[in-house]
Amino acid sequence: MLVFPNAKINLGLNILSRRPDGYHNIESVFIPIPIKDALEITLNTDQKTNFSSYGIEIPSDGKPNLVVRAWALLREDFNIPHVDFDLLKNIPIGAGLGGGSSNAAACIRGLNELFNLKLSEDKLLKLASKLGADCAFFVQNKPVFAQGIGNQFNPININLSQYHFVVIFPNIHVSTPEAYKHVTPSEPQKNITDILKQPLQTWKSELKNDFEPSVFKQYPKIADVKNALYNAGALYASMSGSGSTLFGIFKTAPGADFNQYGKVWSFKGE
Numbered sequence: 001m002l003v004f005p006n007a008k009i010n011l012g013l014n015i016l017s018r019r020p021d022g023y024h025n026i027e028s029v030f031i032p033i034p035i036k037d038a039l040e041i042t043l044n045t046d047q048k049t050n051f052s053s054y055g056i057e058i059p060s061d062g063k064p065n066l067v068v069r070a071w072a073l074l075r076e077d078f079n080i081p082h083v084d085f086d087l088l089k090n091i092p093i094g095a096g097l098g099g100g101s102s103n104a105a106a107c108i109r110g111l112n113e114l115f116n117l118k119l120s121e122d123k124l125l126k127l128a129s130k131l132g133a134d135c136a137f138f139v140q141n142k143p144v145f146a147q148g149i150g151n152q153f154n155p156i157n158i159n160l161s162q163y164h165f166v167v168i169f170p171n172i173h174v175s176t177p178e179a180y181k182h183v184t185p186s187e188p189q190k191n192i193t194d195i196l197k198q199p200l201q202t203w204k205s206e207l208k209n210d211f212e213p214s215v216f217k218q219y220p221k222i223a224d225v226k227n228a229l230y231n232a233g234a235l236y237a238s239m240s241g242s243g244s245t246l247f248g249i250f251k252t253a254p255g256a257d258f259n260q261y262g263k264v265w266s267f268k269g270e
Contacts, residue, residue, distance in 0.1 A: 001040070001041045001042075001110050001113065001114050002038065002039070002040050002041075003038075003039050003041070003106045003107075003109065003110045004036040004037065004038055004039070004106070005036060005037045005039060005091075005099070005102035005103045005105070005106035005138065006032050006033065006034060006035065006036045006091075006102060006138075006141065007032070007033050007035040007036070007091045007097035007098060007099055007102060008030045008031060008032050008033060008097060008098045008102070008134075008137065008138070008240075009030075009031060009033055009096075009097065009167070009240040009241075009245075009247050010028045010029065010030060010096070010209065010238070010240045010241050011028070011029040011030075011031060011158075011192070011196060011207065011238075012027075012028055012029060012192040012195065012196075012207045012208060012209065012238075013026060013027075013028040013208075013209040013210055013211065013241065014026060014027045014028070014187075014188045014192065014208070014210055015180070015183050015185045015186075015210040015211075016185055016186070016187060016188075017185045018185055019149070023149045024149065024180060024185060025147070025148060025149065025185075026146070026147070026148075026149065026150055027145070027146065027147050027188075027191075027192055028145075028146050028150065028192065029143060029144070029145055029146070029156060029158070029192055029193070029196060030098075030134070030137050030143065030144050030146050030153075031143045031158065031160075031270075032138075032141050032142070032143070032270075033097075033165065033167065033247075033267070034267055034270075035090065035091055035097065035167065035265050036090060036091070037055075037087060037088060037089055037090050037091050037099065037102070037103060037106075038087070038088040038090070039067065039085065039086070039087050039088075039103060039106055039107065039110065040084075040085070040086040040087075041083050041084070041085060041107070041110050041111065041114060042083060042084040042086070043081065043083055043084075043114075044082055044083060044084045046082055046084075047082065048082055049068060049071055049072075049082045049083055049084070049085070050082075050083075050084045050085065051064070051065050051067060051068050051084075051085045051087070052084075052085070052086050052087070053065070053086075053087045053088075053089055054086070054087070054088050054089065055088045055089040055090055056089040056090065056091075056092065056093060057089075058087075058089060058093060059093070065085075065087075065103075066100050066101070066103055066104040066107075066131055066132070066135075067085050067087060067103050067104060067107045068085065069104070069131060070104045070105075070107040070108050070111070070127075070128075070131055071083065071085070071107060071111060073108075073127055073130060073131065074108065074111050074112075074117070074127070078115070078117055080111060080115050080117075081115075083111075083114075085107070087103065092169040092245065092263065093173075094173045094174070094175075094176075095169050095173075095174075095240075095241075095243070095244055095245040096174075096239065096240035096241025096242055096243050096244065096245045097169075097240060097241070097245055098134050098137070098138070098241070100132070101131070101132045101133075101134045101135040101137070101138055102138045104128065104131045104132065104135050104138075105128045105131075105135050105136070105137075105138035105139050105141075106138065108124055108127055108128055108139070109124065109139065112124060121139065121140070124139045125139050125140070129151060133148075133149045133150040133151040134146070134150050134151065136151065136153065137153060140153075142155060143155070143156050143157075143158050144156055145192070145193055156193060156196070158196060160249065160269035160270060161268070161269050161270055162269070163200070163235070163249050163250060163251065163268075163269040164249070164250045164251070164252055164253045164254070164266070164267070164268055164269065165247055165248070165249055165250070165265075165266070165267055165268070165269055166229065166232075166234070166247065166248045166250065166254060166258060166264065166265070166266050167240075167245060167246070167247045167264070167265040167266075167267075168225050168229070168245065168246050168247070168248075168258055168261050168262050168263070168264050168265075169244065169245045169262050169263040170221055170222055170225050170244055170245075170246070170261055170262035171262045171263070172219055172221065172222060172243070172244040172262075173244065174215055174219065174222075174242050174243040174244045175242075176241070176242040179211050179214065179215055179242040179243070180242070182214035182215075182218075183210055183211060183214060186210075188208070190206060192207065195207050200235050200236060200249065201235055203235070203236040204230075204235070204236050204237075207236065207238070209238050209239050209240075211239060211241070211242045211243060212226075212238070212239050215239065215242065215243050215244070219243075219244065222239065222243055222244050222246065224261070225246045225258075225261045225262070226238070226239065226246050228256070228258065228261060229246065229247075229248030229258075230248070231256075232248070232250075232254045232255075232256035232258075233250055233251075233254055233256075234248030234249060234250055234254075235249050235250060235251060236248070236249045237249070249269070253266060
């Protein structure tokens with residue numbers, strides 16, 4: 001079985017408060033984008049599950065990859081057999097695009113289909129949420145207004161099909177825990193969902209990512225990319241998550257060449 005986990009970007013990101021458990025309450029809108037990995041799941045006759053990755057190197061944190069942890073979670077309840085996982089990594093790691101979470105959610109959905117487990121969407125969401133705050137988003141893979149620690153979702157209607165997106169990863173890794181240390185939580189003046197109902201041209205002055213000021217101060221090259229997107233005619237540009245990926249929304253495909261800034265993707269909105 002071959003599945004294609006996709007990335008996401010954040011439209012606005014407000015950091016509201018620090019919680020007693022050390023996490024932060026946020027609000028943001030997540031939308032899926034067509035930047036994808038490829039994950040092949042194959043039955044094997046070994047007495048162990050094997051994981052191999054290709055493409056972008058995945059740094060080791062001493063733990064099994066989220067894909068393997070997703071398999072282990074299903075094995076606990078359903079005693080599914082061992083498999084081979086082959087992951088072609090294309091979504092940048094630690095870049096604010098949710099690639100690892102997407103891999104885990106795609107694995108859960110793939111295993112559900114491969115072994116005909118017939119799990120409900122609600123069950124899939126609950127399983128995914130055990131693996132990471134935003135994993136459950138990738139189960140439904142539709143635009144949502146995210147709250148809590150990024151794990152409480154409400155569907156949102158947003159149509160960006162008339163616009164063109166440029167996404168740039170500037171080959172800089174931003175540590176999310178470190179980024180949180182430099183942000184002072186606060187309540188926004190206006191809710192993100194209200195801003196998104198306004199004409200897109202107004203987003204530039206109102207739709208904010210609270211990580212940007214401190215991240216831009218620490219990594220001026222990331223700020224340069226945002227400025228380049230606006231200079232090329234973007235109606236709106238922002239960093240996704242805690243960075244370092246940035247995106248611009250254009251009326252039509254821009255003629256500018258952004259390759260000097262890093263890895264570039266360009267696609268029509270949905």
